[in-house]
């Protein structure tokens with residue numbers, strides 16, 4: 001496959017097709033938005049900074065793939081991605097999270113992402129270092145000093161005890177040490193020492209154990225206090241006995257971190273957030289004041305306040321994070337909502353203008369369900385097959401059974417409530433409940449075929465009974 005960031009719009013759509021059924025319009029819109037970023041990066045300096053991202057509003061009922069499309073897109077683009085619910089945020093000054101924290105969280109994600117990538121690149125070197133460190137724990141290296149006085153007390157003791165003509169000079173000590181070391185290295189590589197205990201200095205997390213809450217709406221300040229104290233508090237370490245196999249994991253993380261240039265990681269992470277970050281804002285319709293007026297939820301003022309606070313971020317502003325300022329101008333925002341009661345035009349006008357692209361998602365039918373169960377690499381049926389394979393049970397579904405599940409899902413969606421593809425989750429888990437319970441106590445190994453009769457036996461009754469469906473499916 002071509003390098004991912006140079007995928008053309010139609011290639012992006014076909015990548016998305018591997019996971020998401022239908023929704024062609026939405027796929028096209030996000031594909032264009034992604035490609036436009038690439039186009040922007042390649043365009044002339046003089047105009048580059050003026051080219052704005054194509055923020056999108058996805059409109060559609062629940063469970064039709066809105067979140068899934070955005071999530072897949074981010075994976076494809078290897079972009080930092082965060083999903084937030086608009087309703088979770090409050091206007092600055094009110095108790096709750098302010099919207100700028102979205103950008104701070106996204107930056108944290110980007111940092112983790114970049115560091116993980118960088119650590120991946122140095123992992124061989126890190127593994128080598130870890131081997132040395134474990135050997136150091138098993139056979140402490142000799143102190144590099146000259147003469148007899150430099151020998152370890154153990155050796156001196158040996159020399160004294162033997163009292164023969166043997167003169168344990170420095171060279172022999174080193175040789176001995178080196179030879180034992182190589183012997184242990186071999187054992188280590190053969191996996192003979194995995195269960196052996198070693199004593200390790202384990203870092204006591206300075207900042208991680210400590211939570212400091214800043215005053216309401218001033219997360220920024222709270223965060224800085226935390227950082228300050230984190231640096232002031234002495235880095236504590238504690239001796240801990242662990243098995244070598246566990247020590248390896250601990251040390252590997254430590255060594256990998258040492259090998260990564262932290263400064264460069266931060267720079268790259270900031271760059272990546274600014275040029276390719278994706279923010280997915282769910283339930284945007286719930287903060288659209290509109291005609292809903294059902295008296296529930298916060299007062300309209302606060303919702304409008306959230307929209308107003310979102311504005312500068314979506315429009316492009318600088319948000320201060322603990323790693324430095326992050327400019328939001330080129331972050332892609334994808335908003336989504338069902339818009340049952342409110343309409344996109346109920347959003348404050350400035351915000352509407354910032355989401356120029358509107359895409360209606362289709363609701364899913366029986367045929368779509370059938371495809372959702374069979375086409376994606378990670379289809380639900382394949383997930384269950386993989387899970388049971390871990391128990392030695394070979395689960396399979398025949399075509400008729402899958403057709404039946406798709407049909408039932410569509411039926412229940414029509415008769416009870418339309419929850420889109422999520423219905424497949426509830427239906428499949430009900431069909432397989434008995435099996436999942438019996439493995440491995442009563443069903444150990446072997447093949448289990450789910451056919452139409454099996455499906456009917458497990459849920460036929462429930463589907464026919466509307467009351468039951470409401471509770472179970």
Ligand SMILES: Nc1ncnc2c1ncn2[C@@H]1O[C@H](COP(=O)(O)OP(=O)(O)OP(=O)(O)O)[C@@H](O)[C@H]1O
Pocket residue numbers: 019020021022023060061062063064065066067068069282337338372376420421422
């Ligand atoms: N078109 C689709 N193709 C494949 N899988 C889908 C599709 N639509 C939904 N799904 C699956 O259904 C589940 C719910 O989808 P998703 O989270 O995208 O819903 P949503 O549209 O964001 O709903 P909500 O409005 O409730 O947030 C996911 O597991 C997803 O994989």
Ligand SMILES: [Mg+2]
Pocket residue numbers: 066067068282
């Ligand atoms: Mg969603």
